[in-house]
Amino acid sequence: MVDAAPLKQLLKKEGAALVGIGDISKALPREIRHLNRGVAIAVNRGLNKDSIDLLCGLQRSAEDWIRELGFKNLSIPPDSDRRTGKLITRLYKLFCHKTAATCSGLGWIGKNGLIINSRYGSQLSWATVLTDAPLKTDKAITDSECGDCELCVKHCPSGALKGGKWSLSDPLKQMVYYDRCKALKSNRQRFDEKPNCGLCVTICPYSRKSRKKSMKEKI
Amino acid sequence: MADDAKKKEIYEKLRNGVIQYDEDACKEGAQEAIDAGLDANEAIFDGLVSGMEEVGRLFEAQEYFVPEILMCADALYAGLDILKPHCKQMDLGVKGSVVIGTVEGDVHDIGKNLVKMMFDVAGFNVYDLGRDVPLDKFVEEQLKTDSELVCLSAMMTTSMVGMPKVIEKIKEKNPNCMIMIGGAPTSKELADKWGADGYAEDASNALKEAIKMVAFLKKLRDEKLKK
Numbered sequence: 001m002v003d004a005a006p007l008k009q010l011l012k013k014e015g016a017a018l019v020g021i022g023d024i025s026k027a028l029p030r031e032i033r034h035l036n037r038g039v040a041i042a043v044n045r046g047l048n049k050d051s052i053d054l055l056c057g058l059q060r061s062a063e064d065w066i067r068e069l070g071f072k073n074l075s076i077p078p079d080s081d082r083r084t085g086k087l088i089t090r091l092y093k094l095f096c097h098k099t100a101a102t103c104s105g106l107g108w109i110g111k112n113g114l115i116i117n118s119r120y121g122s123q124l125s126w127a128t129v130l131t132d133a134p135l136k137t138d139k140a141i142t143d144s145e146c147g148d149c150e151l152c153v154k155h156c157p158s159g160a161l162k163g164g165k166w167s168l169s170d171p172l173k174q175m176v177y178y179d180r181c182k183a184l185k186s187n188r189q190r191f192d193e194k195p196n197c198g199l200c201v202t203i204c205p206y207s208r209k210s211r212k213k214s215m216k217e218k219i
Numbered sequence: 220m221a222d223d224a225k226k227k228e229i230y231e232k233l234r235n236g237v238i239q240y241d242e243d244a245c246k247e248g249a250q251e252a253i254d255a256g257l258d259a260n261e262a263i264f265d266g267l268v269s270g271m272e273e274v275g276r277l278f279e280a281q282e283y284f285v286p287e288i289l290m291c292a293d294a295l296y297a298g299l300d301i302l303k304p305h306c307k308q309m310d311l312g313v314k315g316s317v318v319i320g321t322v323e324g325d326v327h328d329i330g331k332n333l334v335k336m337m338f339d340v341a342g343f344n345v346y347d348l349g350r351d352v353p354l355d356k357f358v359e360e361q362l363k364t365d366s367e368l369v370c371l372s373a374m375m376t377t378s379m380v381g382m383p384k385v386i387e388k389i390k391e392k393n394p395n396c397m398i399m400i401g402g403a404p405t406s407k408e409l410a411d412k413w414g415a416d417g418y419a420e421d422a423s424n425a426l427k428e429a430i431k432m433v434a435f436l437k438k439l440r441d442e443k444l445k446k
């Protein structure tokens with residue numbers, strides 16, 4: 001068993017908001033089954049404009065740290081869906097960041113279909129480094145803490161959110177009609193607006209609480 | 220013309236670049252090979268492909284897994300992109316063309332792409348039909364291109380049942396065409412039962428088969444050069 005505390009410290013020093021280690025062995029397809037630990041890394045989107053660059057840099061630091069110990073790793077980039085052209089990019093869609101986040105106890109999947117962290121809400125961007133290093137794992141989150149709140153479901157302009165409660169016992173439950181969200185996105189693009197709606201992020205009380213906090217920190 | 224030591228050094232760089240999945244090293248090595256006036260075909264086979272053979276060995280020894288293989292292949296392609304325009308038409312004595320695809324109902328194409336890549340490198344004409352390919356499309360494409368080899372891939376027990384239908388139809392129209400099948404649920408027994416000529420156990424073995432095929436082609440080429 002390898003102590004992951006130094007890795008977490010390193011990444012936080014470099015700008016990560018959250019770092020967790022998840023046992024993801026139940027969620028891996030054949031091609032990458034040997035990489036049974038997921039290092040989930042999140043950065044605060046409210047504070048970082050170029051969160052994708054920052055995440056990629058953090059991934060490289062984690063890779064170096066793991067390689068130094070003599071283990072394998074595979075980074076799933078934050079913008080995995082935009083990476084094409086190479087053979088390795090085909091593996092990216094075999095893994096989704098939300099899985100590493102729940103398995104490492106950094107959040108549950110809210111009614112908005114996104115990872116909700118109790119401190120930062122869903123105002124986070126995620127990246128994952130998969131590895132076969134036997135890092136000490138964190139405890140997975142098993143249940144949603146949305147409670148009776150349904151704000152995102154009520155206010156989603158495309159009616160994309162189904163409103164179900166997520167739990168680790170049925171982790172693959174579909175929470176979102178993605179085609180509706182996508183359709184809205186492309187419609188907005190046509191009108192030259194900012195394509196991402198993201199209302200489901202901003203309306204969530206957990207996200208709002210976090211935004212207030214980080215505004216205070218800035219001042 | 221570069222001397223032998225220089226040549227060896229460049230080939231070694233290409234080889235190691237592939238093994239260590241270092242795209243930049245492969246690009247550099249490829250450019251050096253061209254600048255030194257080396258034969259591009261030779262640089263591909265004795266440099267890049269020789270590296271991929273070692274990768275195949277590492278894979279068999281379970282030191283490398285699918286992600287490493289893909290990254291090695293990306294590195295190989297990076298070098299190949301630079302060397303290819305400088306290649307003389309490769310005459311391996313066994314000119315071949317191959318139709319390849321994943322059968323209807325199945326979207327797993329990682330293994331298929333690995334095999335395809337090896338055929339590409341070996342100078343085959345590859346007609347890649349992609350994934351989830353309607354069964355009749357294989358038959359049509361084979362007739363249209365008059366390919367010697369058809370490779371069928373399936374990763375699911377539900378999709379592999381389409382294979383015997385394709386094999387039967389192709390053999391009916393063109394008994395000389397060779398057919399190789401592969402993918403996790405298939406087996407040597409099924410290949411025999413369905414009348415296929417070749418078989419690879421899964422994506423990894425398909426890769427090994429393909430590597431063996433390339434090694435074989437290389438040997439043919441070397442023998443030809445000797446004459």
Ligand code: B12
Nearest residue numbers: 027078081096097098099102113114115125126171178196
């Ligand atoms: C493609 C994509 C989209 C597409 C469509 C999604 C789709 N599935 O078709 C569209 C364009 C619609 C979209 C929209 C948005 N997206 Co988006 N998207 C992605 C992307 C690239 C891939 C997601 C994917 O396809 N996953 C596959 C499906 C099958 O899984 P899933 O339903 O998402 O998640 C399941 C698993 O994680 C599983 N699971 C969870 N825990 C466990 C545990 C175990 C043991 C197991 C087995 C499984 C399991 O259950 C989940 C729930 O069903 C990810 C990045 C990534 N690589 O993860 C970002 C990502 C999910 N998106 C993100 C965001 C922020 C958004 C938007 C708000 C837009 C925006 N402003 O960027 C909207 C919100 C829509 C919504 N409410 O969900 C963030 C989420 C951050 C967070 N806090 O959760 C991500 C992670 C990007 C990132 N790098 O941060 N997205």
Ligand code: SF4
Nearest residue numbers: 156181197198199200
């Ligand atoms: S991004 Fe907008 S449209 Fe898509 S789910 Fe969230 S609120 Fe709904």
Ligand code: SF4
Nearest residue numbers: 110111146149152204
């Ligand atoms: S807005 Fe409410 S229901 Fe939606 S994700 Fe946040 S807490 Fe859960």
